[in-house]
Amino acid sequence: MKISNAFNKRNRVLLRELVVTDFKLRYQGSVLGYTWSLLKPLFLFAIMYVVFGQLIKLGSVEHYAVYLLFGIVLWTFFSEATGMGLSSIVGRGDLLRKISFPKYIIVLSTTISALINLALNLIIVVVLMIFNGVHLHASALLVPVYIAEIYVFALGIAFFLSAVNVKYRDTSHIWEIIMQAAFYATPIIYPLSIVIAKSRIAAKILLLNPVAQAIQGARYSLITKQTITIQTLYHHGWLIIVPIIIVIVVFIGGALYFRKNSKYFAELI
């Protein structure tokens, strides 16, 4: 995999075919088809709204339901991109054994599918923002940057895990457990203020996680300025770049590990 031809025409065509096929097949055979892409986040929102907006009030953040949904949508994206990416190489084993093409395209195509899902989910987030009377600020322009951060982080993890999964199929189970723990270790369904009330240090540590930092940043930019971000906690100290460093290290490490091992995928699967 030379960098120069990593994005040549052939690979772009293949990437597009794989993404399009994946999208076509997603709701194959269902009556409502693509509508499900919009209905699913809508129902998720309805549930969130009833459970956390009306029954259990975990915080006093304004527009809490939208705040919650946005966080969940971003987490779902991270979880899908890593989870689907992890099993992508093994899942396409039949192809790898019979045809030669750059393996990273498989991982890339599944993470792009997750990105498409995210885009559809975001449509619902925007619609609900309008209904909830959320004011849009110029800072909303930063949201794509945070999404890019999560994406690069997820891609790095997907590269690493998909390569490990070829050797050890235990990987998917281990990752599932890690993700469950990480879900609760990330301030998604609870506001960070609850953690701060108990321990400020714990909250600071939680925000070093790139996903938590990006979700909080995106919420701050799009939903409410009441969101506690890494800047709020660290007051512009040098530690705020730690999540970015983690993302870069994970991405480069994951990509290198993947490149080193991808030669032997065909015979190991």
Added chain:
Amino acid sequence: MNKDLIPVVTVKNIVKSFKIPLEGSSGLKQKLINQLRGRKGYRIFTPLNDISFTVNKGDFFGIVGKNGSGKSTILKTLAGIYFPQEGSVEVIGSLVPFIELGVGFNPELTGRENVYLNGALLGFSRKEIELMYNDIVSFAELSDFMDERLKNYSSGMQVRLAFSIAIKAQGDILLLDEVLAVGDAAFQQKCYDYFEDLKRKRKTVILVTHDMAAVKRFCNRAILIEEGKIKLAGSPEEVADAYIIDNFDGNTVEEPEDEDEEEESGEVTESKLISGLHLKMANDKTVIPGEPLKLELNYVIKKPIDIEVRIAILKDGVSFTHVNTGGRLLPSKEGKYILNVELDTTNYLEGRHDVFWGVYNKDTGKQLAFFNRAATFFIKRHDPTVYGWMYTKAQWSEPKIDKKV
């Protein structure tokens, strides 16, 4: 023709070995256990051991070998699916591999969508596929079905579509593995015609097959692979014949996939009167016509009886000549006997021959003991002018104009 040989595929001393896990050790637990016990948890299997060959532009290159000889591994190495540990593979031009037909076919997609997906996997752009599309569809004879989902196709239709993509795909070098064995007779004929066409156009094709008729018909060069090495490289006739001979040595070389076929050979039935049937053939497995076939027959007479010994030779599974001791009086006393016989093979034709023999009651003709397929040999003879069961010498004159007409 030798002047402008342009090598397009150069394989130099490639070695490829695999680690075969011994017991489902694809898990972390097994890995840890193996590490603790100091076991490797795998064995090394080397399907390619120092293979070198060159394919020139315009060659129809055949690769033959038994199952497990490593020929598919060669193809996968050429296709860039496997990377050799040692040696190098150099390919000039675009190489279109067909290790299996219809790679990436998805039953939920329509025929059209599958053509584009398969094409993209083979490395073609949308535009290139659009140019090939009509050709593919008409060759597959599926114009009316292209917008139906693949799952509604019959298996024959799927194969036809896949094969059409395979042969219409315009690459510089085509890599075909065992694809000849698909489709009904009419479609197969079409494929053969297409191969003829490829051959005429001097397209570079590398073909891996078991079909020796196809090798002789289409290839201009071939190699025979055995246990990861090139056993023979040369003309398709030589290679195909060597392959056939090798496969007849079925008794010495194990062929795991054909186990059930082996059962019928070497069966001996004995009786209370005759036993100890044994046959030794002094010749090699390959016999040149005219070379006497030297057989040593052993048998034991348990109770005095007048016997007759008969031998039957089967060519390609069909009985075509019988010899017996006839009116000769053989010793009838109890004892162990050795009977030697020389058979003249001058008129034998090329093919596989099996020797069956038995001991019979001289008076009643009743079978007393029989040895099913006691030996097998192969007659090697190159004469495309004679076919059938025996060799006929023909003296043709020069045609003269019949002045009477």
